[in-house]
Ligand SMILES: N[C@@H](CCC(=O)N[C@@H](CSS)C(=O)NCC(=O)O)C(=O)O
């Protein structure tokens with residue numbers, strides 16, 4: 001319509017649009033970084049909390065030689081995370097799922113990565129891990145899980161342990177409460193935390209089976225996760241509504257369960273009345289042996 005009515009040629013129209021945009025920019029005194037932030041919708045509302053955008057994560061993750069992928073398994077709504085040193089190609093896989101083993105190994109091969117550790121944030125109740133089967137298919141791969149999980153693995157981890165891959169590493173923070181053996185894995189620059197089921201986006205892991213304890217979970221999240229830097233990105237093991245990432249600052253402010261007092265939190269958790277995970281009876285025994293129970 002504009003082109004039809006305009007007396008200008010297409011190249012002149014483009015120039016006019018650019019000029020108009022430049023004038024708007026000048027008029028509103030936006031700087032280049034401002035424009036970049038706005039164009040990605042990076043600020044969450046206009047409020048007291050100045051939360052950086054999700055794109056923050058991919059930018060940071062690529063600029064310092066860290067290769068990072070978030071992958072999704074739709075039946076259990078589980079996130080699997082691949083992290084690798086872009087130079088040495090050493091890689092770590094977090095919470096891989098049996099159903100997506102071929103997808104994960106294909107990507108690892110395509111990227112030419114050397115997968116050294118496959119780690120579970122806890123003994124999952126809703127899906128079977130692929131770590132055991134993966135060990136059969138990847139020479140030298142080691143499985144890892146918390147020493148408090150009761151599960152077998154090559155590496156048993158606890159507070160302060162490090163999982164290294166090239167120049168990068170993940171540090172273990174014990175965050176029990178959903179299960180005894182729940183861990184949060186924090187990147188060496190504290191920009192990313194893989195919280196398993198301890199902290200979900202605007203939620204948290206349930207506490208009604210597998211040694212669950214609301215008080216322990218509340219203390220874990222407040223002492224071990226909410227003490228991380230405000231901009232630290234939260235990558236959970238699951239999301240059931242399509243969210244992919246959050247930040248410590250966001251969860252400290254908006255998490256509907258963890259912003260409450262301990263007493264209120266305990267009451268909420270004891271009254272969730274959620275149905276049991278459909279696969280709990282096969283998943284837990286299988287995951288106690290790296291998912292190899294009946295494979
Ligand atoms: N419907 C799913 C199980 C959903 C579920 O119970 N999720 C767990 C994490 S997996 S152990 C959880 O803690 N949820 C917390 C919540 O508030 O939803 C299935 O059948 O697998």
Ligand SMILES: [Fe+2]
Pocket residue numbers: 122123124125126178197205
């Ligand atoms: Fe879980």
